Amino acid sequence: xxxxxxxxxxxxxxxxxxxxxxxxxxxxxxxxxxxxxxxxxxxxxxxxxxxxxxxxxxxxxxxxxxxxxxxxxxxxxxxxxxxxxxxxxxxxxxxxxxxxxxxxxxxxxxxxxxxxxxxxxxxxxxxxxxxxxxxxxxxxxxxxxxxxxxxxxxxxxxxxxxxxxxxxxxxxxxxxxxxxxxxxxxxxxxxxxxxxxxxxxxxxxxxxxxxxxxxxxxxxxxxxxxxxxxxxxxxxxxxxxxxxxxxxxxxxxxxxxxxxxxxxxxxxxxxxxxxxxxxxxxxxxxxxxxxxxxxxxxxxx
Amino acid sequence: xxxxxxxxxxxxxxxxxxxxxxxxxxxxxxxxxxxxxxxxxxxxxxxxxxxxxxxxxxxxxxxxxxxxxxxxxxxxxxxxxxxxxxxxxxxxxxxxxxxxxxxxxxxxxxxxxxxxxxxxxxxxxxxxxxxxxxxxxxxxxxxxxxxxxxxxxxxxxxxxxxxxxxxxxxxxxxxxxxxxxxxxxxxxxxxxxxxxxxxxxxxxxxxxxxxxxxxxxxxxxxxxxxxxxxxxxxxxxxxx
Numbered sequence: 434x435x436x437x438x439x440x441x442x443x444x445x446x447x448x449x450x451x452x453x454x455x456x457x458x459x460x461x462x463x464x465x466x467x468x469x470x471x472x473x474x475x476x477x478x479x480x481x482x483x484x485x486x487x488x489x490x491x492x493x494x495x496x497x498x499x500x501x502x503x504x505x506x507x508x509x510x511x512x513x514x515x516x517x518x519x520x521x522x523x524x525x526x527x528x529x530x531x532x533x534x535x536x537x538x539x540x541x542x543x544x545x546x547x548x549x550x551x552x553x554x555x556x557x558x559x560x561x562x563x564x565x566x567x568x569x570x571x572x573x574x575x576x577x578x579x580x581x582x583x584x585x586x587x588x589x590x591x592x593x594x595x596x597x598x599x600x601x602x603x604x605x606x607x608x609x610x611x612x613x614x615x616x617x618x619x620x621x622x623x624x625x626x627x628x629x630x631x632x633x634x635x636x637x638x639x640x641x642x643x644x645x646x647x648x649x650x651x652x653x654x655x656x657x658x659x660x661x662x663x664x665x666x667x668x669x670x671x672x673x674x675x676x677x678x679x680x681x682x683x684x685x686x687x688x689x690x691x692x693x694x695x696x697x698x699x700x701x702x703x704x705x706x707x708x709x710x711x712x713x714x715x716x717x718x719x720x721x722x723x724x725x726x727x728x729x730x731x732x733x734x
Numbered sequence: 735x736x737x738x739x740x741x742x743x744x745x746x747x748x749x750x751x752x753x754x755x756x757x758x759x760x761x762x763x764x765x766x767x768x769x770x771x772x773x774x775x776x777x778x779x780x781x782x783x784x785x786x787x788x789x790x791x792x793x794x795x796x797x798x799x800x801x802x803x804x805x806x807x808x809x810x811x812x813x814x815x816x817x818x819x820x821x822x823x824x825x826x827x828x829x830x831x832x833x834x835x836x837x838x839x840x841x842x843x844x845x846x847x848x849x850x851x852x853x854x855x856x857x858x859x860x861x862x863x864x865x866x867x868x869x870x871x872x873x874x875x876x877x878x879x880x881x882x883x884x885x886x887x888x889x890x891x892x893x894x895x896x897x898x899x900x901x902x903x904x905x906x907x908x909x910x911x912x913x914x915x916x917x918x919x920x921x922x923x924x925x926x927x928x929x930x931x932x933x934x935x936x937x938x939x940x941x942x943x944x945x946x947x948x949x950x951x952x953x954x955x956x957x958x959x960x961x962x963x964x965x966x967x968x969x970x971x972x973x974x
Contacts, residue, residue, distance in 0.1 A: 523791075525840075526839040526840055527747045527749070527750060527839065528749070529839070529840035530747075530750050530839045530840040530841065531747060531749035531750045531753055532840075533840055533841070533842060533843060534750060534753035534754045534757060534843045535749075535753045537753075537757055537842075537843045537844065538753055538756055538757060541760065559840075562840075563840045566840060567838075581894075581895060581896065583894065593931075597931070628896075628922060628932045631931075631932065
């Protein structure tokens, strides 16, 4: 019925014309001239039909052009971003390869303690850059690879990611809680790429652990909301300042408070990409100094 | 005394070749360098290397074109492709075109040495590498690479797409220690630490379907703390 709404007026016009014509035909209206009555009825009927059809056609094409332009804008912006990330990654690869090889050669020479330390630090930083390069590639690649569609047991997935998070060393100092429904039934399965979804949820938990301190609470919950399946990861951590909220999902963006904490700002961008690929939505709410909650909304199909 | 294996290293970035050559030499390999495709083909003809390392993105003639020309001429010298080969489709294509292996940049130079050693050990002189065979057979396990289907005896196996990619890689790299990170990269194009679990899940799936006992494996062996190895002997079969 939703789809028919723009056609409401054309249909109304058509029905009106039909009723009027029938009325004229069967003589409900004053009989001026017999022939005129019939002709008028025919004319009105055809006119109503034509106007209604024209109107419907116009509305239809107008709506379609609207939809297409929205689509092309989002894919164009997405393509440009992907191209940029690919180019950036490409430019980093060769210098990094050369540097790593150079450092390996240096390691074979005779070095004193101070030199060894300097070398070790350079190796560590190069590794960090290599990881960034590889993350950029993943992000760019993500949107072009085919999605595996199988039935994903979300209940099991959330238990697994939670167990993995609990194993992390820092998790010992945080209070972790997982809430999943048992009644009236557990979380349904959804169609999707299990590994990608695992990665997305893992990233959220990882962030929650990273951006909280000892004694903080981290809660993960899953529940059904209408036709969506919702997964939420909430923490009582640093929170994100209001002026930074809009940017937090952008690639390489790191909030002021994140300085000093390891990471390259791609975690959330990856989550966004993955959830978008599944036709879902990611929203984030946060209060600086209080906490953050990230909500993943996935369509049930 | 055994001769040193001859390596032809091809990359247009001189900083890379200048730094890699000494590392490979120290590893007991004899290295010749070429800076682009034409030069690579010429040098391959004259020095007859035991292995070629080819960068893909080079001006004029890229690494894949060099590879194609070599294979077209019936030259099956093992080749390792060096670069980001883009997505998994491109990777699969590169292997189908006759490369023995690939290594993504930026890489740890020692990893390159390890791969070279593995490829040389696997090499069958004068014959196409396992990576190009149409059909791979190990005992009663058969894998048809064109149709991406596998059979155990007469029974066709039902495997998820990723498990099939994994099985194919295992069978084209027999008797080689494959780390979880490397397998992750092959199957998904990633090396996220958390993802390594995903490999374990797929290996478990393969073992279940192949009826392979993890304690006494016939096919897939766990190398404790490091990764997996395909323990079965693999032979090629031309497609019937």
